[in-house]
Amino acid sequence: MDYNHFVTEFYTFSKIDLNSYKEGQMKRRIDSHIKKSGISDYREFLTLLKTNPKAYETFLGYLTINVSEFFRDPRQWATLEKDILPGIINVTKTFNVWSAACSTGDEPYTLAILLTKLIPSQKFKIIATDIDKDILAKAKTGIYPDKQVINLPADYKSKYFKKTTEGYIISDDIKRKIDFRQHNLLKDPYPSDIDLIVCRNVLIYFTEQAKADIYTKFSKSLSSTGILFVGSTEQIINAHDFGLKSKKLFFYSKA
Structure with missing residues (x-):
């Protein structure tokens, strides 16, 4: 399974369209997360996300860029x-x-x-x-x-x-x-x-x-x-x- 296939399958069950994010940046973040998770490929990772709610929520948190502070700028x-x-x-x-x-x-x-x-x-x-x-x-x-x-x-x-x-x-x-x-x-x-x-x-x-x-x-x-x-x-x-x-x-x- 390549990255584009992963994006399509991920949207099917999550309704989150990764195509709406800049591809190079998003692909690097996903690849890094997969590597840290000890997963071998996109297919195995997709199966994990579908069957493990905790892994799915962790991944969702990793995708979003949660950098914030009071009175920023x-x-x-x-x-x-x-x-x-x-x-x-x-x-x-x-x-x-x-x-x-x-x-x-x-x-x-x-x-x-x-x-x-x-x-x-x-x-x-x-x-x-x-x-x-x-x-x-x-x-x-x-x-x-x-x-x-x-x-x-x-x-x-x-x-x-x-x-x-x-x-x-x-x-x-x-x-x-x-x-x-x-x-x-x-x-x-x-x-x-x-x-x-x-x-x-x-x-x-x-x-x-x-x-x-x-x-x-x-x-x-x-x-x-x-x-x-x-x-x-x-x-x-x-x-x-x-x-x-x-x-x-x-x-x-x-x-």
Whole structure:
């Protein structure tokens, strides 16, 4: 069985389309994982994934790039707080936020901390999604090592976190703001009427066609005044093709 056959068979039972990821990068990651697993070839590995749920979940976690931290790229978060949010928050309605591909939860918790500063807690709702169930379970615990809170302002750290032997534990008040859900950006339905979508440092791993499909769906998910916030390596070229227009660098509104 070659790599392309593996991708086809993997999609048949998982409904995860590896063709939507950049082939060279994805193939290297899969080959490395197979080697570490002591498996001889793609066919044997596919059989393992089909028959061993733990091996399947481990593999899924390996495929997703779970690198995150609080206030990653601090200047962009400052732009969000000072220039973007004041212009799109409407105090007469609930402010709906979607943190897509949220990884270990740093991003949605960061959003909750910022929004708590700006509006009453009952006036916003945050959905946080990821394809990986294990990483979502980790996000729900809200426990983080020092390296993930390195950019966290000292006042936020003292107010919303408790230092323990396990790491920094986020407060229950912030945890309660987040609704974590499993979601596949490539195939699952998207939520609607979202005022802020945050999807950062994820789509760089997808093919151009997959990115185009996702950006188009993001545009349709936004409310009339909604904003899409992307990562520092993900400036959208030809945003109008996807129903978007640049608001500021890394921030896009509906076209």
